[in-house]
Amino acid sequence: MNYIIRDDKEHETTAPKVKVIAPRKKFQPSYNDRQNREIRVGAYCRVSTDSDEQELSYETQCEYYENYIGSHENWELVAIYSDEGITGTSTNKRSDFMRMIDDARAGKLDMIITKSITRFARNTVDSLMYLRILKEYNVDVYFEVENVHSLEANEMLLTILSSVAQQSSEDKSESIKWGYQRQFEKGKVYAANMYGYKSNRGTLDIIEEEAKVVREIFSKYLSGMSESKIARYLTENKVPKKNGSTKWDSGTIGRMLQNEKYSGDALLKKTFSIDFLHKKRYKNEGQKKMYFVENSHPAIVTKEVFKAAQVERTKRNMKSNDEKEVVESHHQNRYSSKNPLSNKIICSECGALYRRAVWTKRNKEKEPVWRCSNRLKNGNAICPNSVTLKEKPLLDALTSLINGKTKSKEKTRLELAKELSEYLNPKDIVEKKQKLNCELENVNSQINELLDKGMLLVARGVQDESQIEEHLAQCYQTKQMLKKELKKLDDKYNALKQGRQEKLLKTLEKNSNEHTVMTQENLAVFIDRIVVKKDKIEIETIDDQKCEISLEILK
The missing domain is CATH 3.90.1750.20 (Putative Large Serine Recombinase; Chain B, Domain 2)
Structure with missing residues (x-):
């Protein structure tokens, strides 16, 4: 195959020529183009309750715009849009502002008059977004204070003015927050709508x-x-x-x-x-x-x-001491004195209380059982892994457990006496709580310092991000441990205040070695709660002991 090699001069390209095509019409008519025809005008006014500029009340502004628009022969007043006493930092809650935008889109307005950009919107994003929308529909916005028409001004000017408005709003917000902070530090209390x-x-x-x-x-x-x-x-x-x-x-x-x-x-x-x-x-x-x-x-x-x-x-909420809290609905929080097991049995699957139900056998014999109240209320699809307990075997097992407690009452009495001696001293409790709270405060300070300064050190390349995360994880772990210790201390002290442990001592002294009759009082004194798991039942006693019992578990 033969190739023809051309001379470089023949291969040179011709320089581009630019031809200017003059415009034949304007896409957006300016404000001045409208002077010779009737202009449909709307006014937007707003009075902020947190503003210092209260010389113009809501009613006064409405009157002003009616007279101002009425004084121009070729202007027709369409509506005065107003939002009273609502924050200007977001348009989400300004219903009349949004009505005005909708009217503009529907072709009902040619021009909108408002006092200033701070009245129109106090953040740059909202201001520019709505000005662009109005410009698209050929609607002019006239800002009186700045003496600017949006159709005449370029976007750079509008951006600068909007940014100034946002900064003004931010400064006011910071000033108000600072004022509240000083009031908090002085212990001043405000609760305008609090009942009583x-x-x-x-x-x-x-x-x-x-x-x-x-x-x-x-x-x-x-x-x-x-x-x-x-x-x-x-x-x-x-x-x-x-x-x-x-x-x-x-x-x-x-x-x-x-x-x-x-x-x-x-x-x-x-x-x-x-x-x-x-x-x-x-x-x-x-x-x-x-x-x-x-x-x-x-x-x-x-x-x-x-x-x-x-x-x-x-007590009514029956909060779990496990990692997840027991969050129960109002109906699950009801107290009942009809059965000793009421408010004691907790589902480990969803955290709800168990509720008593009665099954009817084929021979029409009634059999009481205990089931997860969440599953009972909402159907088997909710908490499907929870199990059902027969009442009689459960009561028998609990009776045996309490009998065992009463048989070893001397050991239990000595253990509780020691615990009572330690926790009945209020000074002791206060000192322990103060120490734990002090440690917790130190950990919180470390966490805040890591979050504030640690990330800055990472950004500067002074410290590795993994080291910060590891330190934070240790701090959070320590925090959780301290919070659990505080809760445990509070729980024990509250138990003392309610007299539950004193009552347990008296009950142990009073009971003989004979079999205990299961009553609401006996169960309340000995058993703190019963946690039902898939394959076992865990009993927690009032003296912080845990034990497991085996029962027939039904699905």
Whole structure:
């Protein structure tokens, strides 16, 4: 095959020529292009409750825009869109703002007038996004303070102005947060909508009519009434809530029973937000400083009554001492005195309490059994691996266990006497708790320092990321261990306060070596809880002993 080799000069390319094609029409008419025709105008106004600029009230702004738009012959007022007293950092909660955008998209508006970019949107992302949308629909936005028309201005200018507005909003937010922080440090308490109180310059004053209802709620709860029954009682008696509604629910009652402010104390900064743009609040579980103020305001119930309610809630909730907590619905928390096993048996699969059921055999004989309440309530698809226990064999096994305890009562009595001697001394308990809390605080400080400075060292290449993660893992492990020790100490002390161990000593002294009759009292004194697992049943006694019993397990 023959190849023809051309000279380099023949291979040279011709230089490109550029021909300019002049525009024949404008894609977007400017504001000035509209001066000779009727312009459909809307106004957007907003008054922030946290703003210093309160010289223009909501009503005044509406009146101003009606007169201003009416003074222009070729302007037609379509609507005045307004959001009153809502944060400007996000458009999500500004319903009239979104209505205005929808009207613009529907072709109802040619121009929107607003005081300034800070009134339109206080973060750059929202501001530019909606300005672009309006520009796409040929809708002009006129900012009075800046004297800028969005269709006339380039995007660089709008970006700069929006950024300035965002910075202004951020500065105000930080200033407000700083103010709250100083108030917390001074122990000032604010709770504008708290039932039973009204805020008064950093403290709380009692509203006696509502306070009577609060005291009744605590009284009924400690008398054995459930949260839902209390709510039903208040609803039936048409007791008004803070907002005027007479419909109460168990969730409201539960939150009231847990609110330390009713005892005259206040835990401040229970929640926090990430930054000024994200208004969602998160539960403070140690990420931020908290402040506990004792006797910060007049109490509606005594501290003794409040503490008793917390102990009662703990008993009813039957929280597991294992890694996962037992989270039970209101119906699973009911107390019953009809059977000694009530509120004692816990499902290891889902953490719910077991409930008594009665099976009917083929010969029509009734047989009581215990099953996971979660499975009973929601069907076999929920907690399918939980097992069923026959009541009689279980009671027999527990009776034998208690008989064994009473036979070795001298050993048990000495062990408990030693434990009582150690924990009955309040000074001892306080010192141990203080030591553990001090250690826990040190660990938290280490964790915070690792999170704050460790990542910076990694970024600079001073330290390896795996070393930071390993150190953090050790800290978290130590933290969990300290928290378990504190909980164990609290549980034992609470048990003492309830007199359970003293009662156990008396019962051991009183019982003979004869077989014990299974009663609610005997089971409550000896057995703390019964954990049902797939292949075994674990019994935990009040003196912190564990043992296993073998029974016939049904699916």
